Amino acid sequence: MDEFEELFNYHWQGEGSPYEQLSEKQWNILKAALKIFLEKGYSATTTNEIAHAAGVAEGTIFRHFKTKKDILLATIIPLMQNLVGPGVSGSLQELLVENEDLPLEEVFLIIMEDRQKHVQRILPLLRVIWVESNYHPELKEALMNGVILPSKKFFLRFIEQRQERGELRQDMDSWVLARSLVGVFAFYLISLSLFPDTGERQQNREAIKGIIQIYLDGARSSRE
Amino acid sequence: MDEFEELFNYHWQGEGSPYEQLSEKQWNILKAALKIFLEKGYSATTTNEIAHAAGVAEGTIFRHFKTKKDILLATIIPLMQNLVGPGVSGSLQELLVENEDLPLEEVFLIIMEDRQKHVQRILPLLRVIWVESNYHPELKEALMNGVILPSKKFFLRFIEQRQERGELRQDMDSWVLARSLVGVFAFYLISLSLFPDTGERQQNREAIKGIIQIYLDGARSSRE
Amino acid sequence: MDEFEELFNYHWQGEGSPYEQLSEKQWNILKAALKIFLEKGYSATTTNEIAHAAGVAEGTIFRHFKTKKDILLATIIPLMQNLVGPGVSGSLQELLVENEDLPLEEVFLIIMEDRQKHVQRILPLLRVIWVESNYHPELKEALMNGVILPSKKFFLRFIEQRQERGELRQDMDSWVLARSLVGVFAFYLISLSLFPDTGERQQNREAIKGIIQIYLDGARSSRE
Amino acid sequence: MDEFEELFNYHWQGEGSPYEQLSEKQWNILKAALKIFLEKGYSATTTNEIAHAAGVAEGTIFRHFKTKKDILLATIIPLMQNLVGPGVSGSLQELLVENEDLPLEEVFLIIMEDRQKHVQRILPLLRVIWVESNYHPELKEALMNGVILPSKKFFLRFIEQRQERGELRQDMDSWVLARSLVGVFAFYLISLSLFPDTGERQQNREAIKGIIQIYLDGARSSRE
DNA sequence: CATGAATGAGTGTTCATTCAT
DNA sequence: GATGAATGAACACTCATTCAT
Numbered sequence: 001m002d003e004f005e006e007l008f009n010y011h012w013q014g015e016g017s018p019y020e021q022l023s024e025k026q027w028n029i030l031k032a033a034l035k036i037f038l039e040k041g042y043s044a045t046t047t048n049e050i051a052h053a054a055g056v057a058e059g060t061i062f063r064h065f066k067t068k069k070d071i072l073l074a075t076i077i078p079l080m081q082n083l084v085g086p087g088v089s090g091s092l093q094e095l096l097v098e099n100e101d102l103p104l105e106e107v108f109l110i111i112m113e114d115r116q117k118h119v120q121r122i123l124p125l126l127r128v129i130w131v132e133s134n135y136h137p138e139l140k141e142a143l144m145n146g147v148i149l150p151s152k153k154f155f156l157r158f159i160e161q162r163q164e165r166g167e168l169r170q171d172m173d174s175w176v177l178a179r180s181l182v183g184v185f186a187f188y189l190i191s192l193s194l195f196p197d198t199g200e201r202q203q204n205r206e207a208i209k210g211i212i213q214i215y216l217d218g219a220r221s222s223r224e
Numbered sequence: 225m226d227e228f229e230e231l232f233n234y235h236w237q238g239e240g241s242p243y244e245q246l247s248e249k250q251w252n253i254l255k256a257a258l259k260i261f262l263e264k265g266y267s268a269t270t271t272n273e274i275a276h277a278a279g280v281a282e283g284t285i286f287r288h289f290k291t292k293k294d295i296l297l298a299t300i301i302p303l304m305q306n307l308v309g310p311g312v313s314g315s316l317q318e319l320l321v322e323n324e325d326l327p328l329e330e331v332f333l334i335i336m337e338d339r340q341k342h343v344q345r346i347l348p349l350l351r352v353i354w355v356e357s358n359y360h361p362e363l364k365e366a367l368m369n370g371v372i373l374p375s376k377k378f379f380l381r382f383i384e385q386r387q388e389r390g391e392l393r394q395d396m397d398s399w400v401l402a403r404s405l406v407g408v409f410a411f412y413l414i415s416l417s418l419f420p421d422t423g424e425r426q427q428n429r430e431a432i433k434g435i436i437q438i439y440l441d442g443a444r445s446s447r448e
Numbered sequence: 449m450d451e452f453e454e455l456f457n458y459h460w461q462g463e464g465s466p467y468e469q470l471s472e473k474q475w476n477i478l479k480a481a482l483k484i485f486l487e488k489g490y491s492a493t494t495t496n497e498i499a500h501a502a503g504v505a506e507g508t509i510f511r512h513f514k515t516k517k518d519i520l521l522a523t524i525i526p527l528m529q530n531l532v533g534p535g536v537s538g539s540l541q542e543l544l545v546e547n548e549d550l551p552l553e554e555v556f557l558i559i560m561e562d563r564q565k566h567v568q569r570i571l572p573l574l575r576v577i578w579v580e581s582n583y584h585p586e587l588k589e590a591l592m593n594g595v596i597l598p599s600k601k602f603f604l605r606f607i608e609q610r611q612e613r614g615e616l617r618q619d620m621d622s623w624v625l626a627r628s629l630v631g632v633f634a635f636y637l638i639s640l641s642l643f644p645d646t647g648e649r650q651q652n653r654e655a656i657k658g659i660i661q662i663y664l665d666g667a668r669s670s671r672e
Numbered sequence: 673m674d675e676f677e678e679l680f681n682y683h684w685q686g687e688g689s690p691y692e693q694l695s696e697k698q699w700n701i702l703k704a705a706l707k708i709f710l711e712k713g714y715s716a717t718t719t720n721e722i723a724h725a726a727g728v729a730e731g732t733i734f735r736h737f738k739t740k741k742d743i744l745l746a747t748i749i750p751l752m753q754n755l756v757g758p759g760v761s762g763s764l765q766e767l768l769v770e771n772e773d774l775p776l777e778e779v780f781l782i783i784m785e786d787r788q789k790h791v792q793r794i795l796p797l798l799r800v801i802w803v804e805s806n807y808h809p810e811l812k813e814a815l816m817n818g819v820i821l822p823s824k825k826f827f828l829r830f831i832e833q834r835q836e837r838g839e840l841r842q843d844m845d846s847w848v849l850a851r852s853l854v855g856v857f858a859f860y861l862i863s864l865s866l867f868p869d870t871g872e873r874q875q876n877r878e879a880i881k882g883i884i885q886i887y888l889d890g891a892r893s894s895r896e
Numbered sequence: 897c898a899t900g901a902a903t904g905a906g907t908g909t910t911c912a913t914t915c916a917t
Numbered sequence: 918g919a920t921g922a923a924t925g926a927a928c929a930c931t932c933a934t935t936c937a938t
Binding site: 489491492552575578579582583592596611614615616617618620621624625627628629630631632633634635636638639642655658659661662663664665666667668669 | 713715776799802803806807816820835838839840841842844845848849851852853854855856857858859860862863866879882883885886887888889890891892893
C-alpha cells in the first residue's frame with residue numbers, strides 16, 4: 001500500500017481531481033477500501049473489513065457511499081482517469097518532449113523502460129480493473145474513456161508525427177503501426193509476468209532492444 | 225449458449241475427451257453451469273440457478289460434483305485443454321502442414337484469420353478463464369500447462385523452422401521473434417473487441433495484411 | 449426454564465462471573481439457547497429456533513457468537529465452572545466449616561442432603577454436559593478441570609482431615625476412602641432418578657442414613 | 673470391531689435371539705452400522721457410510737429398516753438385552769454358583785475383576801447406549817428393562833442370600849446394601865477411565881481389595 | 897453527522913428417504 | 918428383492934444495508 005500512497009495523494013487530492021473536495025474521512029475509507037480491493041479483489045472484500053481498516057463504523061461507510069459498488073467506482077474510476085494523461089503518464093508526454101530529437105530506437109527504449117516500471121508498480125490495480133470491468137459497465141466505460149481512448153489518441157499522434165518526419169513508413173495506416181507497437185510491447189510485459197524467471201535488468205534491456213529492432217526493421221531475413 | 229453447443233459437444237464428448245464418460249445428467253449440469261458462468265461470472269452464479277437451468281434438484285448437483293468450485297473446474301479445465309493442441313487447434317497444426325510451402329505472408333494470413341474466427345467464438349469463455357484464474361490456482365495452472373506453455377512451444381518451433389529455412393532473420397532469438405508476432409496479433413484481436421465498429425471482413429483482411437507486413441519488413445521508413 | 453432462571457442469574461451475572469459484562473441481548477440468546485439445549489440436546493437445536501426463542505434475527509446470533517458451538521460452550525462452561533468451587537458449592541465449603549465439630553454421620557447427612565437438592569435441580573444440565581462432553585473436547589476439558597479435579601481435591605482433603613482427626617481409618621489410602629464415599633452417594637442419586645417412585649422426603653433421609661452407616665461401619669454382619 | 677465379532681455372533685444369532693431369523697444381508701447391515709456407531713456415534717454416522725461398509729446399496733438399507741433410527745434400535749436393543757442375564761453375564765451367574773462357598777471378600781474380588789474386564793471391552797458400546805438413551809425413549813426403556821431392572825434383581829437376590837447366610841448385616845434393607853456395593857464399584861470403574869494413569873494390574877487388584885474391605889468393614893477408624 | 901447493533905434474504909452443502917428401473 | 922440416482926427440506930453461517938440512538 002505504501003507504494004501507492006504517493007500515487008493516491010496525487011490522484012485524489014491533486015488540483016482538478018474529482019475528489020478535491022474529499023473529506024478526510026471519505027479519503028480514509030477509499031484508501032482502506034482500495035488497499036483491500038488490491039489484495040483480495042472486490043467481491044472478497046467485506047464492508048466490515050473496509051470499516052475496520054478505515055477506522056470508522058460500518059454505518060459511516062454508507063453515509064458517504066450509497067452502496068459497496070459505489071466505493072469500487074469511487075476508488076477505481078479516478079485512478080483510471082489518471083492512468084494516462086495529465087497524471088502519472090504526463091511524464092510520458094514529458095519524456096517524449098524531452099527526447100524529441102533522439103532517434104526512434106532510443107525514444108522507444110526510454111518509453112518502454114518507463115512504462116515497464118510503471119506497469120509493474122500498479123499491477124494489482126490493473127488486475128482489479130481488468131476483472132471488475134467485466135461485471136460493472138461503469139468501470140468498462142471509464143476504462144474506455146479514461147484509459148483506452150486517450151492512449152489510442154496519444155499513440156496515434158506520436159506515430160503520425162514520426163511518419164510526418166519520415167522516420168516511420170507512410171504507406172501504412174498510422175493505427176496499424178501504432179497497434180503493432182503497443183501489441184508487441186504489451187505482450188512483452190505480459191510474458192514477463194507469466195515467465196518471471198527471465199528478468200534480469202540487463203536482459204530486460206536487451207529484450208526490449210530486440211523488440212524494437214524487429215518492430216522497426218522487420219523479422220524477415222535480410223537475405224530475402 | 226447455442227453457439228457453444230457444438231464446441232462443447234466436441235470437447236466433452238469427442239474421443240479421448242476427459243468427459244467421454246459423462247452421463248447425460250452431468251452433461252446437462254455442466255452445460256447449464258457454463259451457460260450461466262459465461263453470462264454472470266462464477267461467483268455471481270448460485271447453485272440454485274444451475275440446478276434450475278439444468279432441470280434438476282439442487283441436491284443432485286452435489287451428487288455429481290462435490291463443490292461448486294468443482295463445477296467450475298469441470299467446465300473450464302477440459303475446455304482449456306482443448307484450446308490448443310490436438311483439439312480445435314489441431315487445425316492449426318494441420319493448417320501449417322498443409323500450407324508449408326507457401327510464402328510467410330500467406331501462411332500468417334491463413335493462421336491469423338483462422339485464429340481470429342476461433343477466438344471471437346470463444347470470447348466469453350476466455351473472459352471467465354481470465355477472471356477466475358486470478359482466484360483459483362488450479363485454473364491458473366491448467367491455463368499455464370494446457371494453453372500457454374504448449375502455445376509457446378508450438379510457436380517457437382514454427383519460428384525456428386522458418387529461421388532455419390532462411391525466411392526469418394537468424395540474428396535474433398527465436399523467442400523474441402515469436403513473442404513479437406503473437407503480441408502484435410493478440411493485440412489486434414483485443415483491439416477488435418474494444419473497437420467493434422471497425423470490422424468489415426474485407427477491412428479485417430487488409431488490417432491483418434498490414435500487421436504481417438510490418439512484422440516482416442519493419443515499421444521504419446524505407447528512406448532511412 | 450424458570451427453575452434455572454435464578455441459577456443462571458447467579459452464574460452469569462454474579463460478581464467475578466465470566467459473563468459479568470454480558471449484554472442483555474447476549475444474555476437472552478444464551479438463556480434461550482440453554483433452554484432448548486436442555487430440552488432437545490445440542491445438535492437437535494437449530495440456530496433458527498434459538499433466534500426465535502430469543503426474539504432476535506438469526507443473523508444477530510452470529511454477531512454475538514461466532515458459531516453455534518460457541519453458544520454451547522458459552523452456556524455450559526460457565527455453569528460448569530460454578531458447579532463446584534466458589535459458586536454454588538461454596539455452600540459446601542461453608543457447610544463443612546459451619547459443622548466442623550459434628551460427628552461424621554451428621555456431617556455426611558448434611559452434605560448429602562444439600563448435594564441431592566442441588567443435583568436434582570440441575571439434572572437436565574448434567575445430562576447435556578454428559579452427552580456433549582463426548583463430542584466436544586473443550587467441554588470434556590472444562591468438565592475435568594472445572595468440576596472433576598476440584599471435586600477430587602476437595603473430597604480428598606476432607607477425607608484426609610478426618611483421617612488425621614482419627615475419625616476415619618488410617619490404614620487405607622485416602623483416595624480409596626474418598627472414592628467409595630462418592631461412589632456410594634453418586635449411585636444413590638442415580639438410582640433415585642432411575643426409580644423415581646421411591647422418594648418421599650422422609651424415606652430419603654432414612655436411605656441416606658443407611659448409606660452412611662454402611663460406609664462407616666461396613667456391610668458385614670457383626671456376628672462375624 | 674473384531675473384538676465385538678464374537679459378542680455379536682452370540683447376541684444376534686444365538687438361540688432365542690430376536691435376530692435368529694436375520695438374513696445375511698440384514699446381519700451385514702447391522703454389523704456395519706454398529707461398527708460405525710461405536711466409532712463416531714449415531715448422528716455422525718450417515719446411511720451412505722453404513723451402506724458402503726455393509727457392501728449394499730443405500731436403498732437396500734431402507735428395504736430392511738424403515739428409518740435410520742430403526743437401525744440404531746436393531747443394533748443396540750438386542751445387545752442390551754444380553755448385557756446382563758443369560759448372555760455374557762450368564763458367566764456372572766456361573767461365577768457365583770462356582771464360588772458359592774468362598775468368603776465374601778474373595779467372591780467380590782472375582783466378580784469385580786470379571787466385570788472390570790467386561791466393561792472395558794464394551795466401553796464404546798456403553799458410550800453409545802448412554803448418549804443415545806437420552807434421545808430415544810425406546811432405548812431408555814430397553815436399557816431399563818433389559819439391563820437395569822435385571823441387574824437390580826440379580827444383585828438384590830445375591831445380597832439377600834448372603835444376608836440369610838449371616839454374612840451381611842440383616843438390620844439393613846437389602847436394596848441399600850446392594851446399591852452401596854454397586855455404587856462403590858461402578859464409581860471405581862468410572863474413575864479408572866477418568867484417571868487412566870493409575871491402572872497397573874497389580875494396583876487394580878489392591879484397589880479392588882481396598883474397596884471391598886471398606887464396604888465390608890467400614891471406613892470408620894477402629895479406635896472409635 | 898457518526899455509530900454499530902440488528903437485520904434477513906441468501907449462500908453452498910448435507911443426508912435420510914423415495915422410487916423408477 | 919435390489920439398486921442408486923434423485924430429491925428437497927433443512928442446516929449453519931455471511932454480509933450489504935438500515936436505522937434508532
